[in-house]
Amino acid sequence: xxxxxxxxxxxxxxxxxxxxxxxxxxxxxxxxxxxxxxxxxxxxxxxxxxxxxxxxxxxxxxxxxxxxxxxxxxxxxxxxxxxxxxxxxxxxxxxxxxxxxxxxxxxxxxxxxxxxxxxxxxxxxxxxxxxxxxxxxxxx
Amino acid sequence: xxxxxxxxxxxxxxxxxxxxxxxxxxxxxxxxxxxxxxxxxxxxxxxxxxxxxxxxxxxxxxxxxxxxxxxxxxxxxxxxxxxxxxxxxxxxxxxxxxxxxxxxxxxxxxxxxxxxxxxxxxxxxxxxxxxxxxxxxxxx
Amino acid sequence: xxxxxxxxxxxxxxxxxxxxxxxxxxxxxxxxxxxxxxxxxxxxxxxxxxxxxxxxxxxxxxxxxxxxxxxxxxxxxxxxxxxxxxxxxxxxxxxxxxxxxxxxxxxxxxxxxxxxxxxxxxxxxxxxxxxxxxxxxxxx
Amino acid sequence: xxxxxxxxxxxxxxxxxxxxxxxxxxxxxxxxxxxxxxxxxxxxxxxxxxxxxxxxxxxxxxxxxxxxxxxxxxxxxxxxxxxxxxxxxxxxxxxxxxxxxxxxxxxxxxxxxxxxxxxxxxxxxxxxxxxxxxxxxxxx
Numbered sequence: 014x015x016x017x018x019x020x021x022x023x024x025x026x027x028x029x030x031x032x033x034x035x036x037x038x039x040x041x042x043x044x045x046x047x048x049x050x051x052x053x054x055x056x057x058x059x060x061x062x063x064x065x066x067x068x069x070x071x072x073x074x075x076x077x078x079x080x081x082x083x084x085x086x087x088x089x090x091x092x093x094x095x096x097x098x099x100x101x102x103x104x105x106x107x108x109x110x111x112x113x114x115x116x117x118x119x120x121x122x123x124x125x126x127x128x129x130x131x132x133x134x135x136x137x138x139x140x141x142x143x144x145x146x147x148x149x150x151x152x153x
Numbered sequence: 154x155x156x157x158x159x160x161x162x163x164x165x166x167x168x169x170x171x172x173x174x175x176x177x178x179x180x181x182x183x184x185x186x187x188x189x190x191x192x193x194x195x196x197x198x199x200x201x202x203x204x205x206x207x208x209x210x211x212x213x214x215x216x217x218x219x220x221x222x223x224x225x226x227x228x229x230x231x232x233x234x235x236x237x238x239x240x241x242x243x244x245x246x247x248x249x250x251x252x253x254x255x256x257x258x259x260x261x262x263x264x265x266x267x268x269x270x271x272x273x274x275x276x277x278x279x280x281x282x283x284x285x286x287x288x289x290x291x292x293x
Numbered sequence: 294x295x296x297x298x299x300x301x302x303x304x305x306x307x308x309x310x311x312x313x314x315x316x317x318x319x320x321x322x323x324x325x326x327x328x329x330x331x332x333x334x335x336x337x338x339x340x341x342x343x344x345x346x347x348x349x350x351x352x353x354x355x356x357x358x359x360x361x362x363x364x365x366x367x368x369x370x371x372x373x374x375x376x377x378x379x380x381x382x383x384x385x386x387x388x389x390x391x392x393x394x395x396x397x398x399x400x401x402x403x404x405x406x407x408x409x410x411x412x413x414x415x416x417x418x419x420x421x422x423x424x425x426x427x428x429x430x431x432x433x
Numbered sequence: 434x435x436x437x438x439x440x441x442x443x444x445x446x447x448x449x450x451x452x453x454x455x456x457x458x459x460x461x462x463x464x465x466x467x468x469x470x471x472x473x474x475x476x477x478x479x480x481x482x483x484x485x486x487x488x489x490x491x492x493x494x495x496x497x498x499x500x501x502x503x504x505x506x507x508x509x510x511x512x513x514x515x516x517x518x519x520x521x522x523x524x525x526x527x528x529x530x531x532x533x534x535x536x537x538x539x540x541x542x543x544x545x546x547x548x549x550x551x552x553x554x555x556x557x558x559x560x561x562x563x564x565x566x567x568x569x570x571x572x573x
Contacts, residue, residue, distance in 0.1 A: 023326065023336070024175055024319045026168035028221060028480075033164050034488040035458040039304045042455075046303065046362075056303070057362040060448075068454045071493040078487070081168060082326075082337040163466065163476070164459045174348045175318040179444045182315075186443065186502075196443070197502040200308075207358070208314045213351040222466075222477040304455055306448035308501060313444050361448060 014051055017044040017087045021079055031078035037115050038071065041103050044087040045119070048101070052143050063126050064137065069098070070120040077114040083107055085114070091147040097122045097130040099144065154191055157184040157227045161219055171218035177255050178211065181243050184227040185259070188241070192283050203266050204277065209238070210260040217254040223247055225254070231287045237262045237270040239284065294331055297324040297367040301359055311358035317395050318351065321383050324367040325399070328381070332423050343406045344417065349378070350400040357394040363387060365394070371427045377402045377410040379424065434471055437464040437507040441499055451498035457535050458491065461523050464507040465539070468521070472563050483546050484557065489518070490540040497534040503527060505534070511567045517542045517550040519564065 019040045027033040046056050059066070079085055085105050092100040098120060105115040123131040134141040159180045167173040186196050199206070219225055225245050232240040238260060245255040263271040274281040299320045307313040326336050339346070359365055365385050372380040378400060385395040403411040414421040439460045447453040466476050479486070499505055505525050512520040518540060525535040543551040554561040 028166035038455040073491040178315040211353040308446035
């Protein structure tokens with residue numbers, strides 16, 4: 014799968030001269046939405062169908078800094094998926110650098126509009142199949 | 154009326170070493186919500202009642218910079234109110250400085266949840282009276 | 294010149310369901326940096342050479358809303374340039390819509406690292422020539 | 434120690450109707466700066482003295498949502514401090530609710546302006562003493 018690219022904006026830097034650490038959390042979201050698109054899932058459409066998918070946990074390691082004008086390559090993978098929870102991992106890279114600048118994982122669930130947890134395999138069999146296919150591909 | 158105070162956060166600075174200009178727009182919103190509270194209007198309650206109040210125009214002058222740890226004093230005034238439109242003006246100051254660091258005005262309207270313009274004096278007579286009292290006070 | 298495109302992120306929306314108005318200010322910056330790149334000016338390099346270019350004024354009209362997943366087309370033009378000040382105008386569009394969702398202008402100056410205004414035609418003749426060429430092109 | 438309070442701004446919500454998850458990371462920073470102030474350390478002064486303190490790791494659990502107009506109480510504690518690394522923990526609460534809405538920890542180091550790790554007890558004995566006093570107080 015093609016990685017996602019984010020070009021660092023000036024407004025994402027802070028007075029240390031580098032990208033403020035909170036923005037990586039936002040890029041994780043951009044890259045996750047892009048990942049879903051690439052496997053055939055529109056997050057906007059999921060919402061229209063009444064599903065939301067909040068973040069329930071995050072874990073991040075900041076390894077090197079980035080700054081304005083850098084193009085950050087973001088590799089996303091579905092790490093686990095069972096029942097109502099699923100998790101992604103992220104690696105972010107600067108061009109031509111083999112070591113990541115940032116690694117992270119995020120855990121999510123699906124909720125309906127009343128805020129109740131949703132079993133994807135009952136509620137959205139197509140999404141369930143796409144997630145299972147991704148996990149299978151990773152194991153192979 | 155007591156001014157509103159905003160303490161500049163580190164994440165609001167950029168690599169020029171100063172507050173990024175987009176954050177003043179956000180402080181205008183904070184100060185506007187605080188102003189409404191002080192005249193007896195809860196913006197959260199307005200929303201529950203089905204009113205929203207988008208920004209339709211902004212005009213801003215950046216006169217001096219501010220940075221992390223500065224406490225910015227924000228003076229808000231209702232400048233005009235007629236029919237569906239109303240406008241606020243803003244002046245922001247650093248402590249012990251007579252000249253503002255930033256001045257601005259914003260124009261707003263009220264919409265119902267279908268996105269239709271709302272005449273406040275029909276829809277919300279209490280708010281209409283509060284706005285008129287503010288304008289009257291300014292003129293005196 | 295090719296327009297700049299910004300895809301609206303989830304984190305750019307607010308609980309009105311649409312893009313928060315402060316983000317358009319940030320997209321103006323993204324589009325301005327992209328415009329400079331397209332005429333041959335790297336803003337990152339200008340900074341390395343000791344020039345910064347703060348915003349001194351903004352004027353914005355919010356005409357329609359945008360939201361998550363929208364791809365916003367942003368047309369930037371250099372509107373004026375004389376001495377130490379220059380101004381850009383912006384029009385933002387949703388796909389296949391002839392009327393803009395947002396229009397704005399921004400005024401800027403150039404400062405050296407001591408915060409002193411800089412005459413671009415003395416300090417950076419290449420940039421001066423590029424700006425004059427853009428203005429000339431617009432008039433023709 | 435008095436907790437830190439953050440009132441949720443409208444611009445911090447997203448179209449799910451709740452605070453966007455990235456903002457909690459920013460509130461952690463606000464609360465950390467406030468904590469340092471309360472034990473007698475100005476982060477702005479540390480920077481003037483040539484020290485910066487980037488985030489090297491984060492771990493967050495999102496337990497319940499918050500939204501516009503909520504006043505979030507944030508309890509920060511220094512969890513560990515040895516050599517060049519130190520860690521804080523955070524608990525965030527809504528008024529009158531015994532269970533937190535969010536818990537997290539962050540790990541930091543101190544760097545000099547050249548980006549080299551700094552042993553606080555050599556470079557800044559006053560800060561070293563303050564951190565040790567905090568840890569001792571926690572254990573008692």
